[in-house]
Amino acid sequence: MVTALVFRDQPRQCQLEATVIGVSEAGVVTDATLFYPMGGGQPGDTGIFLTASGQALAVTDTRKGEGRSVLHHLPSDHGLQVGDRVTQQLDWARRYAHMRMHSALHLLSVVVPFGVTGGSIGADKGRLDFDSGEAVLDKAELNERLNDLVVANHPVSSEWISEDELKAHPELVKTMSVAPPRGAGNIRMVRIGDIDYQPCGGTHVASTGEIGRLEVASIKNRGARNRRITLRFAEPESGGQP
Ligand SMILES: [Zn+2]
Structure with missing residues (x-):
């Protein structure tokens, strides 16, 4: 089926x-x-x-x-x-919140340039785990850079490439914990302006301005090499017309 x-x-x-x-x-x-x-x-x-x-x-x-x-x-x-x-x-309100937070986590993967080992998306917050080694992550700096990317209102689009193209460019896979979305020999790629390009099968906003202001809620150690970064929306639900 x-x-x-x-x-x-x-x-x-x-x-x-x-x-x-x-x-x-x-x-x-x-x-x-x-x-x-x-x-x-x-x-x-x-x-x-x-x-x-x-x-x-x-x-x-x-x-x-x-x-x-x-x-x-x-x-x-x-x-x-x-x-x-x-x-x-x-249930559009719930899905739209997921779309905004999912898109926000793409931005987080831009400002934290390490491999992603896990993640979770909710309607009010979301998190990614990074294989960041000994790197020091500054909450205030991440906050500022994330919100700069939101305000820049980068367009979000998707396209398909062949599995062979992805195999030739393994560096495009940022999330080690999720298999790239495959369909009939092709891989769905999601592009955010000129800042992010990676395999993804999720749902996204049309441009990063829709995400609204973000806040880094916490940065926690998850073992020697892993850091868990949790984001939340800094403003109430914006509604968003379907
Ligand atoms: Zn995505």
């Missing part, structure tokens, strides 16, 4: 008609989805499936399924069957 990943090219789309192509205890698979499945440190999306009879079914989580399918977690008595049409409605 294959689910078309509509969120990749249309990260601001909040409503989509789709057809159920698989139902199991693991979840409901549709032929296309707006819902990002948990991966790369970004949580699975939530929202609603509206059925043809007008019933609103809560989607409580989204995960990768077998092959190239996406599994939507619904209440066990959802009643959906293969062939049913549903209208997907994304």
